[in-house]
Amino acid sequence: MxxxxxxxxxxxxxxxxxxxxxxxxxxxxxxxxxxxGILYCGQAGVDPSKTSEVYYRNSAIKGWATGYExxxxxxxxxxxxxxxxxxxxxxxxxxxGDTDPSSPNYDPDASSVYHVVSLGDGGxxxxxxxxxIADGKGLDFAVFENAxxxxxxxxxxxxxxxxxxxxxxxxxxxVGANPxxxxxxxxxxxxxxxxxxxxxxxxxxxxxxGELQYAYDYAVAHYxxxxxxxxxxxxxxxxxxxxxxxxFSLVDLGDINYVRIDDITGDGSCVDSAGNPIYDxxxxxxxxxxxxxxxxxxxxxxxxxxxxxxxxxLGLFAAAAAAGKRRK
Numbered sequence: 064m065x066x067x068x069x070x071x072x073x074x075x076x077x078x079x080x081x082x083x084x085x086x087x088x089x090x091x092x093x094x095x096x097x098x099x100g101i102l103y104c105g106q107a108g109v110d111p112s113k114t115s116e117v118y119y120r121n122s123a124i125k126g127w128a129t130g131y132e133x134x135x136x137x138x139x140x141x142x143x144x145x146x147x148x149x150x151x152x153x154x155x156x157x158x159x160g161d162t163d164p165s166s167p168n169y170d171p172d173a174s175s176v177y178h179v180v181s182l183g184d185g186g187x188x189x190x191x192x193x194x195x196i197a198d199g200k201g202l203d204f205a206v207f208e209n210a211x212x213x214x215x216x217x218x219x220x221x222x223x224x225x226x227x228x229x230x231x232x233x234x235x236x237x238v239g240a241n242p243x244x245x246x247x248x249x250x251x252x253x254x255x256x257x258x259x260x261x262x263x264x265x266x267x268x269x270x271x272x273g274e275l276q277y278a279y280d281y282a283v284a285h286y287x288x289x290x291x292x293x294x295x296x297x298x299x300x301x302x303x304x305x306x307x308x309x310x311f312s313l314v315d316l317g318d319i320n321y322v323r324i325d326d327i328t329g330d331g332s333c334v335d336s337a338g339n340p341i342y343d344x345x346x347x348x349x350x351x352x353x354x355x356x357x358x359x360x361x362x363x364x365x366x367x368x369x370x371x372x373x374x375x376x377l378g379l380f381a382a383a384a385a386a387g388k389r390r391k
Contacts, residue, residue, distance in 0.1 A: 137183030139351030199362030205267030
């Protein structure tokens with residue numbers, strides 16, 4: 064186990080060299096390895112300069128999810144929590160009306176703890192946006208869950224797509240060693256890398272699309288096609304290596320229109336990008352699985368001029384050039 068963790072950490076450390084001033088992993092996270100696993104990125108709000116956290120009022124957030132599709136509920140979720148429309152718009156209490164029953168804007172589910180869609184164990188949902196997300200500087204979008212404390216974390220895979228058909232999943236690692244009961248608080252941010260969401264309610268987990276480029280390059284460098292195997296020092300399992308190599312050419316990191324959230328059944332049957340079992344509170348009831356609050360967009364793709372506007376601008380340029388020639 065320790066040898067595998069060392070490989071994982073070597074891969075993560077190499078990410079820092081890849082991304083320069085803001086490197087990946089995001090915002091200056093630091094990593095060390097000992098017999099207890101990867102130690103990094105603690106509770107949200109403690110040291111924002113060293114985490115991938117994004118507060119819901121962060122001015123870097125330029126917009127929010129505007130639509131959803133392909134909702135598939137897993138087990139252990141009742142109708143009250145099958146509310147995908149609540150994953151649209153902003154995260155956070157202030158954006159949902161008034162919690163005072165006497166107010167004309169009263170909303171009994173105004174708190175972002177309750178303003179969620181619960182996916183159930185093994186459930187899934189795809190979110191859409193007002194415009195494409197693009198790989199820019201630093202984090203590009205953030206996923207918000209409704210964890211009520213730092214140790215009660217329900218997890219999900221996060222994947223992106225250009226066409227809504229072909230999805231690529233962010234590399235992820237989990238180093239917790241033991242199963243977790245249904246309502247215990249034994250899951251911690253220090254165990255988790257790139258799984259949504261490792262932070263408490265109102266703090267989103269940020270994702271940098273540029274990491275997918277690095278992860279693809281890393282996977283190619285550590286894959287032997289002749290033997291259909293990974294190198295001994297690869298941090299990625301063969302399954303994840305083949306996934307990212309296959310899917311990378313099918314997405315455009317400058318034109319991401321879909322973000323898919325897939326709940327992780329927390330009994331250890333789901334694995335991370337290294338093949339390690341993932342644990343989260345399990346089994347749960349009524350509102351089981353990942354509780355999606357919102358997805359915020361930080362980097363939209365630059366707007367493409369409409370053909371009419373482009374033609375008009377071209378005409379003005381040509382007219383200006385002709386006038387310049389006449390003056391000579």
